[in-house]
Amino acid sequence: MPTRCLSRTTASVMALAAVLSACSASSDLSPAPPPPDNSSGVSATASSVTLSAERVAVGDAITIVITPRAADRTRFGADRTVQLRVADGTATGRLSAARYFGFDSTYRATFVALSTGSPVRVTAIVNGVTLATAPSITVHEPSPSWTFCSLTGAVCEFIGRRDVRLIANNGQSVTQTFYGSVPCARDGYARGFRDAPAADYVRCEIGPAQFDVLENLMPGMAGLDADLLLVPRGDAGVATPLVRTDPFTGVPSSEGSFRMTCELSHMAFVDPIVYPGAANQSHLHMFFGNTGITSNSTAASARTTGNGTCAGGTINRTGYWVPALFDVRTSDLIAPAAATIYYKTGFNVEPATVRTIPEGLVMIAGNPSNVGQPQVINQLPVVTWECERTATTNTGAIPSCPVGDIVRLVINFPQCWDGIRLDSPDHKQHMAYPEYRSDARSRCPASHPVMLPIITEIFRWPVQAGANPAFWRLTSDMYPITMRGGYSAHADWMNGWSAAELETIVVRCLQASKDCGVNALGDGRALF
Numbered sequence: 001m002p003t004r005c006l007s008r009t010t011a012s013v014m015a016l017a018a019v020l021s022a023c024s025a026s027s028d029l030s031p032a033p034p035p036p037d038n039s040s041g042v043s044a045t046a047s048s049v050t051l052s053a054e055r056v057a058v059g060d061a062i063t064i065v066i067t068p069r070a071a072d073r074t075r076f077g078a079d080r081t082v083q084l085r086v087a088d089g090t091a092t093g094r095l096s097a098a099r100y101f102g103f104d105s106t107y108r109a110t111f112v113a114l115s116t117g118s119p120v121r122v123t124a125i126v127n128g129v130t131l132a133t134a135p136s137i138t139v140h141e142p143s144p145s146w147t148f149c150s151l152t153g154a155v156c157e158f159i160g161r162r163d164v165r166l167i168a169n170n171g172q173s174v175t176q177t178f179y180g181s182v183p184c185a186r187d188g189y190a191r192g193f194r195d196a197p198a199a200d201y202v203r204c205e206i207g208p209a210q211f212d213v214l215e216n217l218m219p220g221m222a223g224l225d226a227d228l229l230l231v232p233r234g235d236a237g238v239a240t241p242l243v244r245t246d247p248f249t250g251v252p253s254s255e256g257s258f259r260m261t262c263e264l265s266h267m268a269f270v271d272p273i274v275y276p277g278a279a280n281q282s283h284l285h286m287f288f289g290n291t292g293i294t295s296n297s298t299a300a301s302a303r304t305t306g307n308g309t310c311a312g313g314t315i316n317r318t319g320y321w322v323p324a325l326f327d328v329r330t331s332d333l334i335a336p337a338a339a340t341i342y343y344k345t346g347f348n349v350e351p352a353t354v355r356t357i358p359e360g361l362v363m364i365a366g367n368p369s370n371v372g373q374p375q376v377i378n379q380l381p382v383v384t385w386e387c388e389r390t391a392t393t394n395t396g397a398i399p400s401c402p403v404g405d406i407v408r409l410v411i412n413f414p415q416c417w418d419g420i421r422l423d424s425p426d427h428k429q430h431m432a433y434p435e436y437r438s439d440a441r442s443r444c445p446a447s448h449p450v451m452l453p454i455i456t457e458i459f460r461w462p463v464q465a466g467a468n469p470a471f472w473r474l475t476s477d478m479y480p481i482t483m484r485g486g487y488s489a490h491a492d493w494m495n496g497w498s499a500a501e502l503e504t505i506v507v508r509c510l511q512a513s514k515d516c517g518v519n520a521l522g523d524g525r526a527l528f
Contacts (some may be wrong), residue, residue, distance in 0.1 A: 043071040049134040057142040065106040075105035090117030091139035096227035160209035170197035179235035226331035228511040235263035237291040237307025246526035250514030262310035263290040270295040283475040293319040302496035312527030315498030323476040336414040346454040351513040360422040365413040366490030384410040398486035415454040416444035
């Protein structure tokens with residue numbers, strides 16, 4: 001199991017220590033271990049304590065794996081009492097509590113390094129039996145590491161949020177932080193390199209992916225067992241509107257459409273639609289778009305606060321969020337690529353009937369309680385799991401896409417509004433799916449007569465070396481881990497658009513039955 005890096009600066013480690021102070025275990029053993037219990041069945045010699053790495057930088061983390069076994073190698077369940085002790089050296093760190101992992105009958109804990117010193121050792125006591133001491137842990141100061149990404153003139157693409165440096169042939173460099181990609185050029189636009197001095201730049205290099213530590217207050221929910229989660233750090237977003245002149249006004253099409261990309265903003269145990277005002281009540285979500293979405297957010301606050309990680313900056317402060325994806329074997333969260341968001345007329349919908357989305361609208365698509373089957377309403381796939389490059393059949397579960405491919409989740413929102421309510425008790429009743437037909441125009445039911453644009457959200461997770469999507473689950477998958485993950489897929493949408501630009505998209509692209517491509521508003525302007 002690889003080291004899980006936080007890539008934090010030494011200055012941020014002090015804040016990290018405060019965050020972790022509430023962890024259920026620390027570098028001192030408390031309470032003292034009970035006396036040996038020979039009836040426990042645990043064999044000190046047959047059991048083991050191993051580390052994901054023996055060297056760790058300040059602010060980074062390693063995983064400690066405790067494998068209790070009987071003398072005949074019999075495995076144990078989740079009923080063992082596991083305590084950990086860090087001793088023998090002067091380096092300091094914090095330990096999470098040990099959590100049971102059923103797939104291999106082990107217990108796992110996270111050690112976050114806080115300061116350097118002489119090497120320390122971790123000892124595990126399982127039901128009163130002291131296991132063999134793990135190899136020593138050496139804590140060292142972080143050292144910069146850079147990897148070639150691209151030559152100038154190309155796009156530097158990567159996974160997660162990273163420092164990227166633009167390097168000139170004389171060694172001069174400019175370092176800035178980006179999520180997912182950046183044009184490798186000095187004359188980058190607002191989302192590219194900014195204010196770089198004149199030089200003959202030749203290449204771009206990337207630093208390690210950046211993470212934050214998040215305490216899991218509901219360990220075990222959906223199979224996410226770790227007490228401390230290493231969460232991919234999101235994009236900081238843009239604090240201004242980003243619009244530029246663009247001669248492209250769309251091309252005639254059978255379906256009017258507009259699409260844009262949005263970077264990951266943050267992850268949090270909140271859902272302001274389902275649990276308004278209540279932090280740490282929801283499963284873990286990934287948020288895209290508005291960086292300011294919290295448990296207290298409303299559609300009104302979303303329009304006026306927060307940076308934007310979508311094209312257009314603060315023109316689109318909409319909140320888009322879905323359950324996070326993780327590996328059930330390790331509790332490692334899977335870093336997403338940028339999301340693609342479509343606004344379209346819909347399948348066989350008369351373009352002239354589409355109306356703009358009202359301010360204040362919120363809604364949910366998909367069923368978080370779904371188990372064992374694809375989600376389909378009125379012949380429309382509400383949720384589709386697929387591989388981006390490999391042919392797959394949508395079964396409702398996460399497909400086993402090969403390394404190098406991309407797992408893709410497509411969610412279609414309802415587009416028929418009752419014309420009255422901006423929300424409803426279940427956050428769905430005020431919306432409905434059209435009655436889709438292939439031999440005539442699709443239409444909205446009489447109970448929900450107002451046809452809005454259909455919103456399609458596409459989320460993507462690259463499959464990196466060593467990964468296996470067969471073990472991936474959503475944090476909303478509340479059914480047994482023996483079943484494939486993904487059936488509970490759903491998404492939330494909270495309107496934060498500038499009303500003028502959204503109206504322009506509806507009139508110039510959708511009602512005009514034009515494909516406006518990526519970011520073009522259809523009126524000679526484009527978001528960027």
